[in-house]
Amino acid sequence: MNAGLLYLVHLPGVLGLGDGTYVAATGLTPRVMVGRWLAVSAGLFALSAVGYALRRARHRGGGPATGSRKDLPRRR
Template identity: 80%
Template sequence: MAVDFRRGYGAAPGHLLLLLGLFAVTGWIALRLAGEPAAGRMLAWFLGAVVAHDLVLFPLYAAADRALRATVGDQSVRNHLRVPALGAGLLFLVYLPGVLGLGDGTYLAAAGLAPRPLVGEWLAVSAGLFAVSAVGYALRRAAGRRRR
């Protein structure tokens, strides 16, 4: 029975349950936003983010990963570079206005504080992510040598 379901659906039954749950949550959110006056702007931002990801970001990080594959042969090294790069990139996107020092008036109105560029903090956190990854890689290498 489960094998037939998997063959017909293409994945395990848990996958279908998860998707149905996500669709239910998405429907609930859509109903909650239906009466909001800013729902149109939120939808425009969401669609803009989808287009920006698919047409700009995905080709960029796919090309970067292809270049990484061409230059670094070891899968473990690549993963120890990918993970902190992903963290740094996500932090940059989330805090983009702060990192670049944009949105001065909005930040002042919302927080009551004078904005300052966060590029130094972002660079420090990014360097910390790469440093932790490098230490993790060194520990894995040392443990692998001890096992041999």
């Protein structure tokens, strides 16, 4: 989802719209925008993967899984 939002923000630069304005304002070519968008998207993807791995490792750790039958109180 973040990659899509970043794409919408960087859409004019990625598509090459407003090239003259971007070059005049920054002195850089618009192709830089594509590389930056890809780099930020890859960084967010890696951060998400690390967070997912940490959550999996934490839930895989000691003790029975939450919600198992052994944890529920008995009815009389």
